[in-house]
Amino acid sequence: MFSEIAKKSGCIEVICGSMFSGKTEELIRRIKRAQFANQTIRIFKPTVDSRYSEEDVVSHDAHSISSVPVDDAAKMLELVENVQVVGIDEAQFFGSNLVEVCQKLANSGIRVIVAGLDTDYKGKPFGPIPALMAVAEDVQKVHAICVKCGALANHSHRLSSSKKLVVLGEKDIYEPLCRQCYNKAIAEEQ
Secondary structure, three states, X not given: OOOOOOOOOOEEEEEEEOOOXXXXXXXXXXXXXXXXXXXXXXXXXXOOOOOOOOOOEEOOOOOEEOOEEEOOHHHHHHHOOOOOEEEXXXXXXXXXXXXXXXXXXXXXXXXXXXXXXXXXXXXXXXXOHHHHHHHOOEEEEEOEEOOOOOOEEOEEEEOOOOOOOOOOOOOOOEEEEOHHHHHHHHHHHO
């Protein structure tokens, strides 16, 4: 079922942070380095994320790489034959079974690189990302720049009044804020 050519030492790498922090850009960079090293890759994204493309993983600054959209993380296990590196973008949109899927992939010798939001617009842990961070060999938290004060931003502040957990959008709906500016914005909204 899993790669016969993959090295015996699989691992999980998590790239997390707020919106506009460069998570997808870093995922694409790591995947392109693996391609340059002639490693076989497969990239997945959730079908719900069709903001820039139905199929490609696309960063906010328009860098892209081909991917396979899936609606359930378990489907990934069927699509990784002879793969050495798996990339997963927008991982927060997958269910909790993503953790088990990533563990199985890594245990079979595959390098798994996961990118996603670690917190939602309320500042709460988001989806499977916190659990993936706990089992990963490497976690990189990337930061945006606060649009209010220029400090490092780690919050995705929602500008719309929607209370739904998942609202796909860009700079028209979200802005990156530091802790102080985020807390001030939340206080002003109440």
